[in-house]
Amino acid sequence: MKNFFKIFSFIILFSVLSLSTQAAEKVEYLKTDWSFKGLFGKFDRAALQRGYQVYTEVCSSCHSMKYLSYRNLAEKGGPEFSIEQAKAIAASFEVKDGPNSDGDMFTRPGRLSDKFVMPYDNVQAAQAANGGAYPPDMSVLVKARGGGVDYIYSLLQGYEDPPAGVTLDDGVYYNKYMYGNKIKMANQLSDGLVEYSDGTTASVEQMSKDVTTFLMWSAEPHLESRHQMGFKAIVYLIILTILVYFSMKRIWSRIETEV
Amino acid sequence: MSDHEYTPKSKFGKWFNDRLPLLTLANHLTDYPTPKNLNYWWTFGGILTFCLITQIVTGLVLAMHYIAHADMAFDSVEHIMRDVNYGWLIRYIHANGASMFFLAVYIHIFRSLFYGSYKAPREIIWIIGIIIYLLMMAAAFLGYVLPWGQMSFWGATVITNLFSAIPLVGEGIVTWLWGGYSVDNPTLTRFFTLHYLIPFLILGLVVLHIWALHVPGNNNPVGIDIKKPSKDTVPFHPYIVIKDGFALLMFMIVFAFFVFYTPNILGHADNYIEANPLVTPAHIVPEWYLLPFYAILRSVPDKLLGVVAMLSAILILAALPWLDTSKIRSAVFRPLYRQFYWILVADVLILGYVGAMPAEGLYLLVARVATAYYFLHFLVILPVLGWKEKTLPIPLSITEPILGGSPNLATAKNKESLNK
Numbered sequence: 001m002k003n004f005f006k007i008f009s010f011i012i013l014f015s016v017l018s019l020s021t022q023a024a025e026k027v028e029y030l031k032t033d034w035s036f037k038g039l040f041g042k043f044d045r046a047a048l049q050r051g052y053q054v055y056t057e058v059c060s061s062c063h064s065m066k067y068l069s070y071r072n073l074a075e076k077g078g079p080e081f082s083i084e085q086a087k088a089i090a091a092s093f094e095v096k097d098g099p100n101s102d103g104d105m106f107t108r109p110g111r112l113s114d115k116f117v118m119p120y121d122n123v124q125a126a127q128a129a130n131g132g133a134y135p136p137d138m139s140v141l142v143k144a145r146g147g148g149v150d151y152i153y154s155l156l157q158g159y160e161d162p163p164a165g166v167t168l169d170d171g172v173y174y175n176k177y178m179y180g181n182k183i184k185m186a187n188q189l190s191d192g193l194v195e196y197s198d199g200t201t202a203s204v205e206q207m208s209k210d211v212t213t214f215l216m217w218s219a220e221p222h223l224e225s226r227h228q229m230g231f232k233a234i235v236y237l238i239i240l241t242i243l244v245y246f247s248m249k250r251i252w253s254r255i256e257t258e259v
Numbered sequence: 260m261s262d263h264e265y266t267p268k269s270k271f272g273k274w275f276n277d278r279l280p281l282l283t284l285a286n287h288l289t290d291y292p293t294p295k296n297l298n299y300w301w302t303f304g305g306i307l308t309f310c311l312i313t314q315i316v317t318g319l320v321l322a323m324h325y326i327a328h329a330d331m332a333f334d335s336v337e338h339i340m341r342d343v344n345y346g347w348l349i350r351y352i353h354a355n356g357a358s359m360f361f362l363a364v365y366i367h368i369f370r371s372l373f374y375g376s377y378k379a380p381r382e383i384i385w386i387i388g389i390i391i392y393l394l395m396m397a398a399a400f401l402g403y404v405l406p407w408g409q410m411s412f413w414g415a416t417v418i419t420n421l422f423s424a425i426p427l428v429g430e431g432i433v434t435w436l437w438g439g440y441s442v443d444n445p446t447l448t449r450f451f452t453l454h455y456l457i458p459f460l461i462l463g464l465v466v467l468h469i470w471a472l473h474v475p476g477n478n479n480p481v482g483i484d485i486k487k488p489s490k491d492t493v494p495f496h497p498y499i500v501i502k503d504g505f506a507l508l509m510f511m512i513v514f515a516f517f518v519f520y521t522p523n524i525l526g527h528a529d530n531y532i533e534a535n536p537l538v539t540p541a542h543i544v545p546e547w548y549l550l551p552f553y554a555i556l557r558s559v560p561d562k563l564l565g566v567v568a569m570l571s572a573i574l575i576l577a578a579l580p581w582l583d584t585s586k587i588r589s590a591v592f593r594p595l596y597r598q599f600y601w602i603l604v605a606d607v608l609i610l611g612y613v614g615a616m617p618a619e620g621l622y623l624l625v626a627r628v629a630t631a632y633y634f635l636h637f638l639v640i641l642p643v644l645g646w647k648e649k650t651l652p653i654p655l656s657i658t659e660p661i662l663g664g665s666p667n668l669a670t671a672k673n674k675e676s677l678n679k
Contacts, residue, residue: 144531230519241508
């Protein structure tokens with residue numbers, strides 16, 4: 001058994017090291033309590049719905065979310081809008097479809113099965129409209145940035161006047177959390193920018209938190225079932241391990257006491 | 260190998276076994292006499308078999324949904340993550356499974372190094388193992404390219420470009436590997452094909468690895484030859500099966516923790532950005548398990564020599580049975596080797612750390628010193644140690660730790676008896 005703990009602690013040490021080397025390069029990000037962290041982490045349903053509102057009213061004019069469909073908004077583990085609400089949301093968008101039997105493209109109201117409508121037809125159009133910078137697709141954005149949710153949350157609140165000596169070109173802004181501090185997205189959030197239907201005060205901090213929660217869900221739509229299944233799987237494995245341990249003791253006791 | 264003849268009890272069994280001796284094989288595997296003193300470091304062979312099978316099974320399912328096309332690969336991975344039933348689970352097991360596989364193989368290799376398992380008569384087992392390890396690295400690298408993220412694309416570019424260091428034909432070889440003039444769709448499709456092929460080559464080699472193992476039988480922590488079967492051995496089933504099973508379950512708990520709670524921690528964030536040939540990531544780093552070799556590659560200023568150094572670092576292991584001149588297998592009885600062993604472990608960990616850091620300043624200096632030490636260990640320290648080292652007295656058998664307190668010098672001096 002002694003040896004066994006050596007191995008186990010070695011594995012733990014390896015895990016801790018790999019986690020800490022990842023953490024080593026980061027700047028200090030703003031911290032907040034994320035409801036989806038931890039063994040039983042779940043999304044805050046209301047925050048997801050508010051976050052969706054911020055996305056549609058603010059972000060979606062430039063950022064696409066090409067991997068999401070309107071049906072996802074009503075699925076379990078997400079914002080959980082009712083089917084009717086999700087249908088209404090989808091119908092509020094004009095979707096390009098076709099060609100029809102005459103060979104023409106046409107537009108129609110969106111359906112649940114449609115992907116989120118993109119703000120630009122292609123990357124070039126997006127770049128042309130944004131001073132050459134492509135507003136990244138936000139579907140998996142939190143997983144595509146080293147700091148994850150903390151980074152996005154901080155970035156949204158990280159706009160400041162540039163320190164003395166830093167000159168910025170036209171259309172470039174200073175953000176203390178951005179890699180290299182220069183960002184082509186202007187500060188988008190200001191207090192009271194959106195009006196939350198649930199009466200929550202739309203402070204910059206609140207909106208940043210809500211929209212980041214929404215982005216976490218969009219990047220990991222199965223996070224809740226992953227956490228639930230993970231807990232069950234690990235409890236199952238631990239119980240089985242204990243049973244197998246005692247079986248092993250029993251079997252080995254035929255020849256010697258110490259395994 | 261158990262020498263007694265096995266005869267199936269049933270008539271049909273006998274009829275079948277005379278034509279295809281599968282039952283004899285099954286009997287050999289269950290009765291296989293195993294040293295009773297094997298510790299938990301010996302359970303990683305079974306764990307590795309589990310890892311290989313897990314990778315093959317999850318890989319098969321992923322291949323049913325994945326599309327090997329430069330325009331669709333990234334999308335198809337997101338499709339697996341979102342719309343395929345439990346696709347996220349399959350993919351996270353496969354992605355983290357690669358890391359778990361390497362974690363286990365490194366423990367397995369360093370166990371061999373500590374207990375001298377590569378020494379006569381087990382050289383062939385060891386060399387097959389090194390080939391498996393090389394193929395694992397190839398499979399891991401090819402697999403990392405398939406999601407077609409930024410790190411996939413640029414990792415593929417960096418690694419394939421290493422071949423351009425070969426004089427005269429280098430550039431031609433790179434074009435041939437790419438199937439074009441840059442990493443593009445033809446590269447992706449051939450990488451997918453090879454990624455699918457290699458695990459089955461590994462599987463075949465694993466069979467040979469185990470076959471070769473079953474000829475001399477397992478080494479053991481004491482490192483002495485034992486009579487088989489004898490009171491020093493236990494039948495593989497149930498004793499080793501249950502012990503391997505227990506260790507495997509513990510391993511699976513760690514594995515499950517990564518899969519369910521930090522599935523992306525071992526990957527690089529940039530790989531969630533779709534491949535873009537026009538934008539180079541700030542730092543191109545391989546997966547953690549290749550970092551020590553990456554550090555060796557970068558610590559040599561010349562490209563060709565860097566590639567040679569990196570390859571030599573792996574291939575030198577194949578010569579280990581002849582570089583280590585000591586007749587004593589287990590480090591337990593080699594006080595000096597034991598210290599150098601741990602220095603080597605630290606050296607490899609340091610190489611891994613600097614491999615993840617930018618190749619400049621202090622990091623580069625440390626990488627160079629650690630690289631030099633790595634080769635020094637195998638080429639100078641090990642051969643010399645075998646001649647100079649005063650080893651401790653060795654017991655005659657596992658069950659008779661005859662040395663209990665009073666060293667038996669007669670036995671210790673008689674090193675030749677170990678080679679019988």
